[in-house]
Amino acid sequence: MNTEMILKNKKIPADAMPIAEQLAGDGERVLFAIVGDLSLKGKYADTVIFFTETALVAYDGVPGESVRYAYADMEEVVSKRMYGNATLSAKMKDGRRRVFFRYTYAVAALCDAAALFVSHVRDGQDLQEELAIMAVTFERALSVCPKCGRTLLHPGAECIMCRSKKKIIKKLYKYIQPQMPMIILCIFLSLFTTFMALVPPTITGFIVDSVFGGGETQYAVFAGIQQWLGNDTHRLLLTMILCLLFTYILQYGVGIIRAYLMRTVGDRAVADLRNDIYRKAQYLPMKFYDKTSTGSVINRIAGDSNTLQTFMLRITQEAVVHFFQMIGIIVIMLALNPSLTLLSLFPIPIIVILTRIFSLKIRPYYRRIWRRWSSVFATLADTIPCVKVIKSFTGEKRSAERFEEKNAEWLSMDLRLGKIATAFPQCVSFFVTCGSLIIWAVGGTNVINGVGGYSAGLIVSFISYASMFYNPVTFFANLSDSFQGALASTEKILDILEAEPETQSESHVVPDKLQGKIEFLHVGFSFDRTKKVLDDVTLTIQPGEVVGIVGTTGSGKSTLINLLMRFYDGYSGEILVDGHNIKNFDLSAYRSQIGYVQQEPMMFSDTIFRNIAYSNPDATIEDVIHAADVANAHGFIVRQPDAYDTMLGERGVGVSGGEKQRLSIARAVLLDPSILIFDEATAAVDSETEHLIQEAIDRLIAGKTTLMIAHRLSTLRRANRIIVVDQGRVIENGTPEELMALKGKYYKLVQIQSMTQEAEAMREEENF
Amino acid sequence: MERIYLTASDRVEKFENNLVTVHFADGSVMEGLEPRRLFPVSLLDKYITLLDSEGVEKCVIRALAELPQESRAVLQGALDDYSLVPHITRILESVEKYGTLRWTVETDRGIKSFDIRNRNHDIRVNRDGSIRVRDADDNRYIIEDYHTLDNRSRKALLADL
Numbered sequence: 001m002n003t004e005m006i007l008k009n010k011k012i013p014a015d016a017m018p019i020a021e022q023l024a025g026d027g028e029r030v031l032f033a034i035v036g037d038l039s040l041k042g043k044y045a046d047t048v049i050f051f052t053e054t055a056l057v058a059y060d061g062v063p064g065e066s067v068r069y070a071y072a073d074m075e076e077v078v079s080k081r082m083y084g085n086a087t088l089s090a091k092m093k094d095g096r097r098r099v100f101f102r103y104t105y106a107v108a109a110l111c112d113a114a115a116l117f118v119s120h121v122r123d124g125q126d127l128q129e130e131l132a133i134m135a136v137t138f139e140r141a142l143s144v145c146p147k148c149g150r151t152l153l154h155p156g157a158e159c160i161m162c163r164s165k166k167k168i169i170k171k172l173y174k175y176i177q178p179q180m181p182m183i184i185l186c187i188f189l190s191l192f193t194t195f196m197a198l199v200p201p202t203i204t205g206f207i208v209d210s211v212f213g214g215g216e217t218q219y220a221v222f223a224g225i226q227q228w229l230g231n232d233t234h235r236l237l238l239t240m241i242l243c244l245l246f247t248y249i250l251q252y253g254v255g256i257i258r259a260y261l262m263r264t265v266g267d268r269a270v271a272d273l274r275n276d277i278y279r280k281a282q283y284l285p286m287k288f289y290d291k292t293s294t295g296s297v298i299n300r301i302a303g304d305s306n307t308l309q310t311f312m313l314r315i316t317q318e319a320v321v322h323f324f325q326m327i328g329i330i331v332i333m334l335a336l337n338p339s340l341t342l343l344s345l346f347p348i349p350i351i352v353i354l355t356r357i358f359s360l361k362i363r364p365y366y367r368r369i370w371r372r373w374s375s376v377f378a379t380l381a382d383t384i385p386c387v388k389v390i391k392s393f394t395g396e397k398r399s400a401e402r403f404e405e406k407n408a409e410w411l412s413m414d415l416r417l418g419k420i421a422t423a424f425p426q427c428v429s430f431f432v433t434c435g436s437l438i439i440w441a442v443g444g445t446n447v448i449n450g451v452g453g454y455s456a457g458l459i460v461s462f463i464s465y466a467s468m469f470y471n472p473v474t475f476f477a478n479l480s481d482s483f484q485g486a487l488a489s490t491e492k493i494l495d496i497l498e499a500e501p502e503t504q505s506e507s508h509v510v511p512d513k514l515q516g517k518i519e520f521l522h523v524g525f526s527f528d529r530t531k532k533v534l535d536d537v538t539l540t541i542q543p544g545e546v547v548g549i550v551g552t553t554g555s556g557k558s559t560l561i562n563l564l565m566r567f568y569d570g571y572s573g574e575i576l577v578d579g580h581n582i583k584n585f586d587l588s589a590y591r592s593q594i595g596y597v598q599q600e601p602m603m604f605s606d607t608i609f610r611n612i613a614y615s616n617p618d619a620t621i622e623d624v625i626h627a628a629d630v631a632n633a634h635g636f637i638v639r640q641p642d643a644y645d646t647m648l649g650e651r652g653v654g655v656s657g658g659e660k661q662r663l664s665i666a667r668a669v670l671l672d673p674s675i676l677i678f679d680e681a682t683a684a685v686d687s688e689t690e691h692l693i694q695e696a697i698d699r700l701i702a703g704k705t706t707l708m709i710a711h712r713l714s715t716l717r718r719a720n721r722i723i724v725v726d727q728g729r730v731i732e733n734g735t736p737e738e739l740m741a742l743k744g745k746y747y748k749l750v751q752i753q754s755m756t757q758e759a760e761a762m763r764e765e766e767n768f
Numbered sequence: 769m770e771r772i773y774l775t776a777s778d779r780v781e782k783f784e785n786n787l788v789t790v791h792f793a794d795g796s797v798m799e800g801l802e803p804r805r806l807f808p809v810s811l812l813d814k815y816i817t818l819l820d821s822e823g824v825e826k827c828v829i830r831a832l833a834e835l836p837q838e839s840r841a842v843l844q845g846a847l848d849d850y851s852l853v854p855h856i857t858r859i860l861e862s863v864e865k866y867g868t869l870r871w872t873v874e875t876d877r878g879i880k881s882f883d884i885r886n887r888n889h890d891i892r893v894n895r896d897g898s899i900r901v902r903d904a905d906d907n908r909y910i911i912e913d914y915h916t917l918d919n920r921s922r923k924a925l926l927a928d929l
Binding site for chain 2: 607609621622625626629634635637638639641642643644645647
């Protein structure tokens, strides 16, 4: 038998192979195998547990020994997580509990799934379906990077840590490419400024040697000028100064243009990138936002693209200039005097090594400071929104102290960094200066001794060149740090750019006006595919029906809605609207037929008018006013000083929760959808507002298929059908009267609520 | 949910103060209505609602321009009475202290000093290019066209935009 074919998490150890072979020999098909890491006695060992269609066979690492248990003999199979290890055991039909597999948490997820598999198969559930669930679990367990072992985002994804850096740069190049002509122009300008920067030391050398010292010059240009001015030293000096001035003007003038162009290039590239990230973020599925905090997405769009901007500016502006400068200086220095060049290069290795040591030493500090800063920030973000809680428990002093504590930690760490960070540039300057001392010492001695080729001017030019040379050196020594930072940011950004967008199906049926018939056919759903949130839900809702969905928290009511809205697509079974599978509809066209009113209405910080018109930007003013009126919102809008022009989310604008809810209903009215969904729309408002909202809802739902999730059963008085959901299953389904007669869960809920309502009414009477 | 929109054949007369009386073409009359703009910032001459003393909407005017001259003048007067939005013609002084901006301005209604709390929210450019200013007490001012301001005012303003 070919063991390659078996579903497994690791290569099956050779000692266990005979078992597999024997099973195959007996005609049993091994479905999957889990390679464990602990023996039953708790020692590390290569153990295996095989699962066939009817039994499991455990091998505990002792060659030749294995135990076999038939699923049919088991009463209950449990994967029990203990501390640092877990066991797979079963309560047998004979009443004894058998532990047959022990393992660390590394394979616990697989064994959890296996336990479910065994009990489901024993109960006679579909083998293929259960096997498919196992396959997914395996796939997930195996989706680690083969290089570094980190868990991947999704199976088959490229590991972010191990992704080749070249590829990242390539991705970034896409944003730089449109700017290429400008970049090339800038490089030419850089060449020019670099060349200009190299002129002055030669001139100063000439001034020292020929103007002051009256010596011969080796440059034909200078000799020509000298001759032309007739050796008048004053005029010669003045001419040279003018030459210097002219060079400086050219150098810095062109420098301004180049710097401006470069900045434009960098800014444009980053703006493009930021646009792309934001657009992409709009189309990411809800699943992505479940896993990634909104804060981190925002940070990637705002923060990380800024880091990149800084880096791009650095690399495009400074790196180019520094590079050419370095080359230019070395060439000139070598031409002037090769031996002095070697001498002046002497401190460079020291500087490079120092810079490396420094940056290695300083990096952890930055990380530590960052961590302390983020804890300061977290304190802020935690406490400011909760200021009501703080005040009500008189925790002002405590929270101030907590903040001070965090801030003090940040301060002390920052000061520690300060000590090193300020000392380093000084040290570098010191070594640079020492480098010039060597030139003075050796070169100067040679000048005094009259060694051929050495003059005072040469020494002066040399020292200027040498000091110019150290700038690019320290720059490049430090570049790798900002390169690392930029890479980290790029990776985080690419994480978004390369994430899978919401799945669009092949066929894009654009629905006309939907009738609103909704069918759930054997729908099952699970967020992690191990625990089912919805289990085999089948129900049909006729057009125009008003359906109340009732159930305890976590029963799966909201998931029903989430699936219908196509926020999640990974469910089994089918959801049909008007007889079409909703996965075949064009996503945006489909969603635009559904009006969705949430428990906590979200308003953009824009005017009331534009907030309502958000659902239909083409609506006329009168449509919007009418929608507001239907939603019982017009009245309070008119009372605002700025009426429809009122900016929401601003100081002084008191729009209450109930009013916001009515605005969001107005949105739904304006959309004129075929299907309406209310997700606890009146859960957070008082009874009077509830009445206003109810009135609005009643007007809105006329003739439309309506789904209402509600805790308060009073909200559901208009419902002509109630669905009771419990633990992912529809347990009751019928008219309110039928369900009351059934005396089931709905009956109980009604009983409980009418009791509390009576109590509430009594309390209200007492108070008013 | 039917809304009554005034037509050109309906007449609006002054009632008292900023209140008006509407004579409908069919002979019915509504007294003591208060005209208010539904879009006091973005649409000054359109969508005027008329509220009774309880604040309940009685009818709506689509556009002032649709009404006869006399009715229009009455409504315009009533609306102007209701809302006071001085036009800033000159910014005499702009001082910032502790994050609050204090402006002294010359308006079509005289000289006034006020505080602006949040320059981002309280100084806004409208779509038509006019600039709306809100002070710490929730009073509103408007700068119709900042190009017509003198240099000094413009500088003071641009520093905050």
